[in-house]
Amino acid sequence: MKNLGVHPYVFPMPVLLIATYGKDGKVDVMNMAWGGVCASDMVALNIDEDHKTTENLKLTKAFTLSVADREHMAEADWFGIGSGNDLDDKFERTGLTAVRSEFVNAPVVEEFPLTLECEVVEMGETVSGYKVIGRIKNVKAREDVLGEDGNVDVAKLHAIVFDQVHNGYYEVGAKVGQAWGDGLKYSDK
């Protein structure tokens, strides 16, 4: 094996979009790969304090977190390039549509396939930097990503995967196994 030094090389990483309202009701969306589920009803966002998003979170105590899909990869990527601190029309440039969540004081971007609507539980500096913990109040899915059981079929999400090593985006391929299934061959039962 080769030693590569210190790098944040976990794979896969998600491509997540954090959407918030500013003090003027303005929609801001930023792109984040370092974060996700931290409890059965909670998510963790590892974002710097100087983001527009953080300013908005302090004000509204709410956000939505959406999964980026292949069809909106350029828009999702832009949300990681432009800064809401510098641009007044960062969101509007994409032509995407935001509507107010019925569950929290934050916008839902309708084009993304899967969105968690969250309230801020805690935010502040930690040993690993600025962190926001949100409680999931509802999950919203586009009708076309639902399977026959009425629940999300992840194959239909067309979710993209972030490659931290070379900044690539990958698609998700075929289903190859079943959790709490493939490993049973090592069990006594």
Place this chain on the structure above:
Amino acid sequence: MKNLGVHPYVFPMPVLLIATYGKDGKVDVMNMAWGGVCASDMVALNIDEDHKTTENLKLTKAFTLSVADREHMAEADWFGIGSGNDLDDKFERTGLTAVRSEFVNAPVVEEFPLTLECEVVEMGETVSGYKVIGRIKNVKAREDVLGEDGNVDVAKLHAIVFDQVHNGYYEVGAKVGQAWGDGLKYSDK
């Protein structure tokens, strides 16, 4: 859009293996999907306090975190089924090979393609449950997953993706885009 209620539905999630030594030098490995990078040199593990892994972490203050690949999917899945609290041979049943890390007091499972070697920085109860923060001291990669630039080629990892909705494992498909690239069309520059 359809409202689905409260669920931890972020996608993709990684399939990560946490490897530790017990007080007798015994290797334990557990499977985790809720966690990952939380800073450029840190990872967060969201695991319960009653795991064998947590007991070991309190003792050794070190762990390794590996990416599960398709070739070792059954082994990785087993590490999420069996408990080191109940089984004395949980790791040995898989036939995998553990060697001591040169960087931290924890085992490296040689068969996994990519491993982060970490020291515990902080562990304890938080607003979102028990959490462990680790500092990355080194990243190790199998030689066969390196690209021509000597760095990790994520396509060669054959990493698997966890589907929280239906407990499926998926493979990663083709590269479809470039971060800080595809979104530039919305920039002024």
